[in-house]
């Protein structure tokens with residue numbers, strides 16, 4: 001495979017994480033040619049130039065549209081606030097580029113469906129920034145579930161809780177605006193959890209949602225004047241997988257004390273699996289077999305026997321970090337571009353998550369369960 005030339009848009013939290021991953025992936029996974037860090041884009045040219053120098057990009061730009069249309073760019077990598085994803089991704093797809101986009105894919109299900117369909121029609125490869133599901137232990141959990149190691153699945157409990165907006169004095173940001181963030185905690189955190197839940201257990205077929213905003217106003221970061229928060233702090237969801245397995249999602253951006261509280265527990269007929277991203281190198285497993293007086297959860301530490309860990313480190317229990325998950329995410333995308341096979345999670349997965357998000361919002365507004373089978377999502381006018 002020839003070296004792919006990346007154009008990265010956005011230089012904030014995720015722009016930096018993507019730059020680290022793009023620089024590292026060829027070293028960690030030497031079966032792939034290292035990507036070329038061609039251009040980095042920011043709204044301010046001086047910021048882009050500073051990042052280009054620090055992160056090792058060839059050039060800097062403040063014009064994302066020309067980067068999307070640059071014949072020398074193979075992959076457009078979008079790390080901007082949510083409301084810019086649709087426009088940037090659509091421009092890149094129309095120019096025939098492969099596209100890597102941070103979550104959520106768009107602001108609405110209608111936009112996400114357009115991106116899913118445009119990418120499929122253009123025959124380009126896509127990838128979403130659902131990094132947490134790239135954890136080797138999450139893949140191990142999925143393999144164990146699929147192999148029937150915990151038996152019949154009885155019940156899934158998932159949560160994604162952080163406290164970055166727990167303090168009402170934390171200033172207003174684009175994440176609090178419908179027109180820039182879309183949904184609130186559901187879009188920012190819930191999308192990771194929903195994607196991971198479907199990766200582990202398969203399709204969610206119905207949802208019942210409840211949304212709550214605790215801090216209805218926040219100070220503007222410049223003027224200090226109070227501004228109205230337009231989306232939810234907390235999303236609570238009951239759901240069913242495959243019409244059968246009951247599940248729940250607890251999502252909050254005001255969960256005091258939680259920093260990256262993404263986790264799940266799955267209870268089955270032969271045992272249970274539990275994961276917590278704040279202890280991301282541990283998977284807890286309970287087996288209901290064996291002597292009753294010896295039963296209890298045991299902890300599996302990540303190690304080189306788990307998928308992709310060995311590429312980083314030969315020693316078990318030494319652990320991976322959040323940026324390593326991004327390296328695995330980029331590795332999976334490079335493999336997808338090389339083979340032409342879709343990656344989990346591509347824009348089709350990103351679209352499905354967006355549709356599920358919309359279904360949860362609709363359910364909360366109506367106070368009723370909403371059908372979330374794919375055909376129902378694609379044909380429900382209330383969701384677009």
Ligand SMILES: NC(=O)c1ccc[n+]([C@@H]2O[C@H](COP(=O)([O-])OP(=O)(O)OC[C@H]3O[C@@H](n4cnc5c(N)ncnc54)[C@H](O)[C@@H]3O)[C@@H](O)[C@H]2O)c1
Pocket residue numbers: 009010011012013014015041042043044062064079080081082084102103104129130131188
């Ligand atoms: N995968 C994850 O774990 C994760 C974590 C955090 C954020 N995110 C997602 O990443 C995206 C960015 O979030 P962030 O926290 O990095 O935000 P941020 O505010 O830190 O960075 C956004 C960047 O976009 C740039 N930008 C804004 N408008 C632009 C324009 N018109 N042209 C070029 N650049 C422009 C800003 O200058 C800034 O550099 C969001 O969609 C967010 O949901 C994902």
